Amino acid sequence: MFIIGEKINATRKSIDAALRSRDASYLQEVAKAQEEAGAHALDVNCGTFTAAEEPEVMKWLVETVQATTELPLCIDSPNPGALAAGLARHKGKPVINSISGESARYDNVLPLVKQYNAAVVALCNDDRGLPSTKEMALEVGDSLVSRLVKDSVPIDDIYLDPLVRTLATSPETVVDTLEVMRELSHCFPGLHFVSGLSNVSYGLPERRFLNRAFVVMSIAYGLDAVIVDPLDKQLVAMIYASEALLSKDRYCLEYIKAFHNGKLKD
Amino acid sequence: MFIIGEKINATRKSIDAALRSRDASYLQEVAKAQEEAGAHALDVNCGTFTAAEEPEVMKWLVETVQATTELPLCIDSPNPGALAAGLARHKGKPVINSISGESARYDNVLPLVKQYNAAVVALCNDDRGLPSTKEMALEVGDSLVSRLVKDSVPIDDIYLDPLVRTLATSPETVVDTLEVMRELSHCFPGLHFVSGLSNVSYGLPERRFLNRAFVVMSIAYGLDAVIVDPLDKQLVAMIYASEALLSKDRYCLEYIKAFHNGKLKD
Numbered sequence: 001m002f003i004i005g006e007k008i009n010a011t012r013k014s015i016d017a018a019l020r021s022r023d024a025s026y027l028q029e030v031a032k033a034q035e036e037a038g039a040h041a042l043d044v045n046c047g048t049f050t051a052a053e054e055p056e057v058m059k060w061l062v063e064t065v066q067a068t069t070e071l072p073l074c075i076d077s078p079n080p081g082a083l084a085a086g087l088a089r090h091k092g093k094p095v096i097n098s099i100s101g102e103s104a105r106y107d108n109v110l111p112l113v114k115q116y117n118a119a120v121v122a123l124c125n126d127d128r129g130l131p132s133t134k135e136m137a138l139e140v141g142d143s144l145v146s147r148l149v150k151d152s153v154p155i156d157d158i159y160l161d162p163l164v165r166t167l168a169t170s171p172e173t174v175v176d177t178l179e180v181m182r183e184l185s186h187c188f189p190g191l192h193f194v195s196g197l198s199n200v201s202y203g204l205p206e207r208r209f210l211n212r213a214f215v216v217m218s219i220a221y222g223l224d225a226v227i228v229d230p231l232d233k234q235l236v237a238m239i240y241a242s243e244a245l246l247s248k249d250r251y252c253l254e255y256i257k258a259f260h261n262g263k264l265k266d
Numbered sequence: 267m268f269i270i271g272e273k274i275n276a277t278r279k280s281i282d283a284a285l286r287s288r289d290a291s292y293l294q295e296v297a298k299a300q301e302e303a304g305a306h307a308l309d310v311n312c313g314t315f316t317a318a319e320e321p322e323v324m325k326w327l328v329e330t331v332q333a334t335t336e337l338p339l340c341i342d343s344p345n346p347g348a349l350a351a352g353l354a355r356h357k358g359k360p361v362i363n364s365i366s367g368e369s370a371r372y373d374n375v376l377p378l379v380k381q382y383n384a385a386v387v388a389l390c391n392d393d394r395g396l397p398s399t400k401e402m403a404l405e406v407g408d409s410l411v412s413r414l415v416k417d418s419v420p421i422d423d424i425y426l427d428p429l430v431r432t433l434a435t436s437p438e439t440v441v442d443t444l445e446v447m448r449e450l451s452h453c454f455p456g457l458h459f460v461s462g463l464s465n466v467s468y469g470l471p472e473r474r475f476l477n478r479a480f481v482v483m484s485i486a487y488g489l490d491a492v493i494v495d496p497l498d499k500q501l502v503a504m505i506y507a508s509e510a511l512l513s514k515d516r517y518c519l520e521y522i523k524a525f526h527n528g529k530l531k532d
Contacts, residue, residue: 217483241480242479
């Protein structure tokens with residue numbers, strides 16, 4: 001499982017404040033804490049700034065975070081200028097978050113993916129918006145991945161996000177998302193699947209239980225990357241347990257290691 | 267989800283002691299506690315007694331438990347004499363735990379299933395022992411369910427237990443079990459699947475995380491009955507969350523009710 005730490009996101013008040021005051025040490029603390037908790041990459045987002053300010057802030061954010069960690073960053077913006085600014089400063093193999101089937105976004109982001117040999121989060125939507133049915137999601141995902149492959153992006157660099165909707169308003173969304181992952185993983189061996197978790201449980205009580213159960217069943221249907229808070233011990237424990245159960249974790253070695261490192265706690 | 271409370275089992279020291287001293291009030295407390303926690307049926311097992319003693323004890327146990335609860339019981343013994351004694355005293359529609367593909371067991375238990383219109387847990391093994399591969403498990407499950415149906419047991423009364431093995435020694439067992447449930451649910455619409463949970467995690471640390479993740483992924487592949495401790499709040503919360511996610515719980519009403527009843531707690 002590829003765990004992308006979600007915490008350095010400007011939609012969080014403390015992060016926005018740290019970005020505005022250029023509080024490097026706070027952001028570096030958040031980065032280190034996620035690394036120590038087991039993150040394999042760190043998402044960096046400064047989307048609360050204007051399109052004009054964002055590239056400068058992203059450039060500073062990438063430099064600031066990579067000054068304290070060797071982890072690759074997941075450069076998170078819909079703004080190609082901000083992506084380009086962050087990528088130009090990034091050390092190692094970056095993840096771009098994100099491309100999609102929307103024409104303008106695809107055309108603007110693809111050159112960056114290729115220029116930086118980046119891995120890329122591919123959102124399963126297009127100019128028609130969010131797929132409203134499983135059939136549409138399959139069609140959009142299929143054509144997006146096919147196009148990326150045709151444009152010479154290695155399948156191993158593609159992380160398709162099936163864009164689970166909100167359970168409270170789309171009761172079929174989880175069943176659809178699981179089926180989409182299973183069917184597309186058969187069509188595209190080696191394709192990765194990534195998801196955020198919190199959207200699914202929006203508007204329901206005790207969301208953490210829904211998020212935990214969603215990650216477990218998603219892993220059982222092919223999810224192999226998540227954008228989560230790696231300090232959520234219960235969630236991380238469920239991820240280790242799921243990988244062990246599905247024998248994606250040979251001899252349960254990672255699970256047992258996590259236990260010895262005190263990561264399997266209620 | 268059909269939750270069968272597992273706690274009244276003589277392999278537990280306190281239950282064995284209560285059975286030997288005929289401590290009705292303790293056993294009734296354990297029954298009520300499981301009912302209040304949301305169990306839909308209660309397993310009753312007195313397998314630590316000799317084959318000669320067991321029928322008398324089972325008879326007393328069934329009467330004792332049903333004196334305090336309206337819940338149906340899951341009469342749990344490999345001993346047809348004990349099953350018959352318990353069934354003779356049972357009020358309502360019982361569950362027999364269990365029949366299997368083993369010739370002698372099948373021939374001895376089938377008449378009881380029919381005589382009492384019982385629901386029945388059907389263990390996926392036969393005279394050759396436990397299936398060691400997915401293909402064998404599919405063949406054994408298919409022939410066992412086909413035979414029960416041919417013998418006029420309604421499909422809605424059959425709870426197939428795919429008999430997950432121990433992950434530590436059979437790394438493929440969970441993947442195989444999930445596939446077996448998916449394939450047999452397609453072959454036999456209306457067939458139920460039941461599982462105990464703790465076997466899968468035997469020999470590994472912090473087993474509760476593995477058990478929770480296993481129940482979630484099993485529900486996503488068709489499991490609709492479990493034999494568990496209904497007082498395990500975390501486990502029960504994951505079951506409610508899984509059913510809500512898979513829209514087996516319309517409008518998440520059961521999930522929200524569980525929340526209001528204080529059942530969704532860490």
